[in-house]
Amino acid sequence: MPTVEHPLFSRVWSWAMRHEPRDVVRARGELLQGLSGRVLEVGAGTGSNFAHYPETVTEIVAIEPDRLLREEATVVAAARETAVPGTRIHVRDGTFEALPADAAGPFDAVVCSLVLCSVADVPGSLASAYAALRPGGQLRYYEHVATDGWLGGLQRTVDATFWPRAFGGCHTHRDTVGAIDRAGFERIQHRDIRGAPRWAPVPISPLALGIAQRPA
Numbered sequence: 001m002p003t004v005e006h007p008l009f010s011r012v013w014s015w016a017m018r019h020e021p022r023d024v025v026r027a028r029g030e031l032l033q034g035l036s037g038r039v040l041e042v043g044a045g046t047g048s049n050f051a052h053y054p055e056t057v058t059e060i061v062a063i064e065p066d067r068l069l070r071e072e073a074t075v076v077a078a079a080r081e082t083a084v085p086g087t088r089i090h091v092r093d094g095t096f097e098a099l100p101a102d103a104a105g106p107f108d109a110v111v112c113s114l115v116l117c118s119v120a121d122v123p124g125s126l127a128s129a130y131a132a133l134r135p136g137g138q139l140r141y142y143e144h145v146a147t148d149g150w151l152g153g154l155q156r157t158v159d160a161t162f163w164p165r166a167f168g169g170c171h172t173h174r175d176t177v178g179a180i181d182r183a184g185f186e187r188i189q190h191r192d193i194r195g196a197p198r199w200a201p202v203p204i205s206p207l208a209l210g211i212a213q214r215p216a
Contacts, residue, residue: 020048027193027209028052028113031142037108040132042096042125043115045069047076047089055084061103063094066168096125099132106134116176117144118169126183136216139185145192146173147206155203163203172203177210185212 029052036056041049044062046069053060062077064070070091077089094100096119110129119125129139146152155173164171181187190210196202 023193023195027142027207031113031140031209032111035109035111035138035140038106039109039111040099040103040105040107040129041111041113042094042099042129043113043118044073044091045114047073047080047091049111049113050076050080050089053080053087055086057087060087060089061107062089062091063096063099063103064091065093065095067093095119096128097121099128103132105132107132107137108134109138109140112139112141112143114143116141116179117171117174118164118167120169122174122176122179123183126179126185130183130185130214133214135214137214138188139180139212139214140210141176141180141212142209143176143207144170144172144174144204145176145206145208151198151201151203151206154201158203170204177208180212184215186215187212 028049032049032052033054035054038059039053039057040061040063042063044064047062050060062073064073070093074091077091081087081089090102092100092103094103110132112129116122116125133139146155152173159171159173177190188211190208193207193209194205195207196205
């Protein structure tokens with residue numbers, strides 16, 4: 001499986017993850033609260049979520065295609081395992097569309113954190129998540145999403161020009177929540193978040209945080 005390389009973006013992202021705003025840190029905690037058992041996290045980045053998993057999670061299979069980010073996540077995973085010996089974290093190369101063999105389900109939860117904006121195939125990725133979950137398992141999502149009005153127009157413009165190339169394939173104007181619904185998940189909790197005031201020209205400010213379930 002080829003390794004993804006975005007050297008400049010990876011370094012910028014690594015710096016950003018070490019300087020996350022408080023509201024992002026709080027959202028990560030909310031995203032993961034109450035989880036237990038076996039979890040698949042796709043697009044783990046530098047391992048920013050690892051410290052937020054509750055001790056009731058016994059195993060995390062963390063998928064990250066970017067080599068530099070994956071190396072950093074491996075270090076963070078080892079620190080978490082030392083701090084919480086009851087949790088095993090396996091950091092692996094792979095993508096949502098091409099999960100490695102040891103990422104086979106069933107999982108109690110699949111975690112998507114700022115990743116569905118950058119996958120090549122959103123329906124295929126969500127189908128992969130659905131297949132990896134046990135019946136009744138949960139999809140936890142914290143994602144950039146499309147909005148309407150002038151900001152939606154700005155999102156479409158930046159997506160069609162420089163944004164995906166500059167930011168590791170990120171697309172700001174994706175109907176991610178609608179795609180989750182169409183993939184067969186049942187939303188059981190959802191809220192919209194603004195990462196910046198509505199008047200601010202920040203394409204990634206509209207976010208969605210929620211829980212969807214594979215029907216039992």
